[in-house]
Amino acid sequence: MPIAIKMPALSPTMEEGTLARWLVKVGDKVSSGDIMAEIETDKATMEFEAVDEGVIASIAVDEGTEGVKVGTVIATLAEEGEDLDEAKAAATPDPVRAEPVGSEAGAQAQPPPATSAAPEEESRPSTSSGRTEKGTAPAPSGDRVIASPLAKRIAADKGIDLSTVTGSGPNGRIVKADVESAAPTSVRPEPVEGRAAPAPAPVAAQDFGIPHEVEKLSGMRKTIARRLTESKQQIPHIYLTVDVRLDALLKLRAEINDALASQGVKVSVNDMLIKALAKSLLAVPSCNVQFAGDTLLKFSRADISVAVSIEGGLITPIVVDAGSKPISAIATEMKDLAARAREGKLQPQEYQGGTASLSNMGMYGIKQFDAVINPPQAMILAIGAGEKRPHVIDGALSVATIMSATGSFDHRAIDGADGAALMKAFKELCEKPLGLVA
Template identity: 75%
Template sequence: MPIAIKMPALSPTMEEGTLSKWLVKVGDQVSAGDIMAEIETDKATMEFEAVDEGVIAHIQVEEGTEGVQVGTVIATLAEEGEDAASVAPAGGGAAAPSPAPAPVEEKAAAPAPAPSPTPAPAPAPAASGSRIVASPLAKRIAEQKGIDLSTVKGSGPNGRIVKADVEGAKPGAAAPAAAPIAAPAEAQDFGIPHEVEKLSGMRKTIARRLTESKQQIPHIYLTVDIQLDKLLKLRSEINASLESQGVKLSVNDLLIKALAKALVAVPVCNVQFAGDTLLKFSRADISVAVSIDGGLITPIIKDAGNKTVSAISTEMKDLAGRAREGKLAPEEYQGGTASLSNMGMFGIKQFEAVINPPQAMIMAIGAGEKRPYVVDDSLQIATVMSATGSFDHRAIDGADGAQLMKVFKELIENPLGLLA
C-alpha cells in the first residue's frame, strides 16, 4: 500500500515551511533514517529523515515551494514489493481534518493554551457573527489588505483560512486597517536604483516576534557599569591551566555563568508572564544570541548555573558552530528562561536588547574598555563594561530587576564565585 509522505512539523510552532531541496528523486530506494529533503522552517533549515522503507514513486511538491502547510502530502512512497511505476500519487494536499483545537497565535516554548472550540468542518465562508477560523499569518495579511475574512472561503483543514486564500483576495467591507509599519519597496524607492530581496522565513519570524515584543511587553531597562579586570585575570589563569585540554574560555562563557547564577540567586527574575499566571523556574537555561546568515538564533545552555565554565565553553562552541550550519535540533534553541546578547566584540558601548518572548528578561552586554573609574576611593584607569537588563515589567518589578543587576555585577567583579 502506498505511503503518503507529509510535510512534517519540525518545531512546536511550525504551521508551514519551504521545501528548500529534495535529496532524493523518483525511483530512489530509501530506508528509515535516510535524509530525504531540506526544509526551511521559521527558525532554520533542517533535514527531513525518512521513517519508512520503500521506493520514491512520486514527488508532489517541487523543491523551492514556499508556504507548504504542515500535513500536506509532498511525496508518495511505494512499499517493498510494490511496482513504483504503477503506484498512484497519495491523495490529498493537506492533512485530513482532525478534531484538534484550532491553532492559536504561536508563542515559542509557551505553555499550552486552553483549547478553543472545534471549528465546523464545512469550508464555506463564515456566516455573520460566527467564529472565523484562520491562521495567524492569514489574519495579518487580511488586516494589512483590509480584507473581510467572513467573505473568504478557507481551503485549509476544517475550512481554515490560510495564506493562499487571502493573498489573492480583494479588499472587502472590512473596517480600515492600521497602516503597515513599512510601505512596499516600490512605493518608497524615490527613483533610487535598488534590489528587492524576498524575506526568508527566519527574517519574517524575527520581524514579527520583535514587533510583537515591543508592542505587547512593557520593557524596563536597567544599566550597570562593571569592572572587568579581575574577571580578565581569572580567565587568563584558567585558560593557561586548561591549555593542554584544548579549552579556551571566552569572556562570554563567564558572563553566561554569571547570569545563570544571578537568576538562581534572585529567583523572582527567573520567571515568565503567562496571562493570569506566572511561571517560576527552578533552574536557569540561558539562550545566547548567535548571529547567522540571514538572521539570529539563540541556542540554549541548559542549567548553566550548575555547569563548570569549561563545560559551558565547550558546549557553546559546539552549539554556535552547528547553529551557523543550520544543524541545531528544535529543543536546542527553543525554550530558555532568559537571554544574553553580547555586542562588545563590535565595539558597541551600550545597547538595550528586545525581550525574546515568552521570556521576561534579556541581558545586553557592551564592550569592555579602559575608562576612568573609582577604585578604593581613588580615580584609576580600569577595564569597564556596561550591561543593560531589559525586563518584562508585567512579571518583574523594577526593584527586583535592580537586585538581579546588583548580583550580576558582584559576581563579575568577584569572579571566584563563578567557580563555586
C-alpha cells in the same frame, strides 16, 4: 496501501516551512532513517528522515516551495511489492498545496497533483521524526479560505479580504488572477467565530524613485520581525543598567586559559558572563520566571539563551543548566553550539526554551544598548564593550576596564526592585569572579 509522507512539525511552534531540497526522486527505494529532504524552518535548515520503508511513488511538492503547511502531503511512498502507478493514482488530490514563488501562472492550467494531504483541519501534524499516516480522508473546509500563498501575499498587499473573493482554481481555490482583479476591501469584517481576524495590510513600500533592489524576506527574518514587534507591543519593558569593573574577571580568565591550554580549551569573557547570569538568576529566583497570563512560572534551573549572529538573522542556542556547569564546559558547549548554529544544524530543542537570554555586542565596540525581550522569557541581559575608563577606586581616581550591562525585564512578572537585585548580583559576581568557580 500507499503511504502519505507529510510535512513534519520540526518544532513545537512550526506551522509551515520551505521544502528546500529533495534528496530522493521518484523510483528511489528508502528505508527507515534515510535522509529524504532538507526543510527550512524559521530558524534552521533541517534534515527530514524517512520512518517507513518503500519506494517513492510520487513527489507532490517541488523543492524550493515556500509556505508548505504542516500536515500537507509532500510525497507518496509505495509499500514493498506495490505498483508505483497504482500507488500514485490512489493518492487524494490536495486543494491546499503550496507552490514555489512565481509558479502561480500555471496553477489554473494544470490539474492538482495526484498525491496530497487532507485539508488542514483533518490532518494531524507529523512528528519531527517524520511519522507518516495511512488512509487519511479529505474533509470539508468549512469557513476556511483556500488560497495559494502568492494570492494571500497579493491580498495582504492590496488590503483585500479573501473571504469576499470567489476562487477560480481547483476546488474553488483563490489564485493570483482572482485577487488581482478584486477591489480592495474598504472595511474589514468582524472575525467569524472559529476564524481569526485578517491581519492588517502592511504599509506599502515607497521608494520615491531612488534606485534600489527588492530582497525577499527569509522565513527567519519574517519570524524575527513578528516576534520582536509582538515583544515591544505586548511586554512592558523596564531597563536597568550597571557599570561593571572587569579587571579581576580578565585576570581570572587568563589564569583559567593558562591552566586549560594543554586541553585545548579556551574560555571567552562571554562564557564567564553566561555563568554569571545563570548564578545570578539562581540567587535572585524572582527574576528566573515567565509571565503566563494569570499564572507565573518559577524556574528552578537557569537555562541561558545566547544570541548568535548568523547569515540573515540571529538564533539563540541554549546552555542548559548553566549555573551548575564549570566555565570550561560552558566554553566547549558554546563553541559547538555557535558553530552548528552558523551551519544551520541545530536541533529545535537546542534553541527553543531557555529561562533568560544574553546578548553581547561588545565585540563590535558597542558601549551600551537595550535589548528586546525574547518572548516568552521575562528578561534579557545586554552586554557592551569592556573599555578603559576613568574610575574611582578606594576614593582615588584611577583607570579601570569597565563594561556596561543592561537588563531588560518584563515588568508584568518582575518588579524593578527584583530586577535591581539581579543586576547587583551579576555585578558582584563579575567583580569578585572567584564566585564563578567556587
